[in-house]
Amino acid sequence: DVVMTQSPLSLPVTLGQPASISCRCSQSLVHSDGNTYLSWFQQRPGQSPGRLIYKVSNRDSGVPDRFSGSGSGTDFTLKISRVEAEDVGVYYCMQGTHWPPYTFGQGTKLEIK
Amino acid sequence: EVQLVESGGGLVQPGGSLRLSCAASGFTFSSYEMNWVRQAPGKGLEWVSYISSSGSTIYYADSVKGRFTISRDNAKNSLYLQMNSLRAEDTAVYYCARDLEIWGQGTMVTVSS
Numbered sequence: 001d002v003v004m005t006q007s008p009l010s011l012p013v014t015l016g017q018p019a020s021i022s023c024r025c026s027q028s029l030v031h032s033d034g035n036t037y038l039s040w041f042q043q044r045p046g047q048s049p050g051r052l053i054y055k056v057s058n059r060d061s062g063v064p065d066r067f068s069g070s071g072s073g074t075d076f077t078l079k080i081s082r083v084e085a086e087d088v089g090v091y092y093c094m095q096g097t098h099w100p101p102y103t104f105g106q107g108t109k110l111e112i113k
Numbered sequence: 114e115v116q117l118v119e120s121g122g123g124l125v126q127p128g129g130s131l132r133l134s135c136a137a138s139g140f141t142f143s144s145y146e147m148n149w150v151r152q153a154p155g156k157g158l159e160w161v162s163y164i165s166s167s168g169s170t171i172y173y174a175d176s177v178k179g180r181f182t183i184s185r186d187n188a189k190n191s192l193y194l195q196m197n198s199l200r201a202e203d204t205a206v207y208y209c210a211r212d213l214e215i216w217g218q219g220t221m222v223t224v225s226s
Binding site for chain 1: 175213
């Protein structure tokens, strides 16, 4: 199975400042169809997860443009350009290239300093 | 509005069984692949099972293979997870998810004597 490793696991950020989360995979996520199936999810406190980004850099409907995804191969990044209070929660990366199974990172807890 | 509502969770003894349901609304259920994902208390996300739109293709995580059965009734816009031989480590919130894009609010399963 593909192992997804996120860092940091805890991310204190000042309101209005940028934030960055790294996700590294144990093997390349480039699919034979040419796509890279790497997604990011946000789970706010007490809520169910919601997808933010799919195929590395595509924002889901309704996701603010302060969220962006980038990367290739085995290294990926989620960036928040200016953190707002509503961004507090846990962020997960997930690969859908070498499935089953879908595999998730351990999660990164973003909090306000 | 697209909505997924899980039900059927509860407290069950080790070795017992439980059937989870997920009622879908606001979209053409029969056109979408569905998944179950679980989250143990205070832990990260773990993919459990997948079913194709027609129900003809099914996959399971190794941790539940042979014990859990996923199914769907497209006429009733419903997804199911039959869970047998439950273990303490199956204790988690179980989410149904459409394409891993849209998630329900989850239903809690507690396996304990």
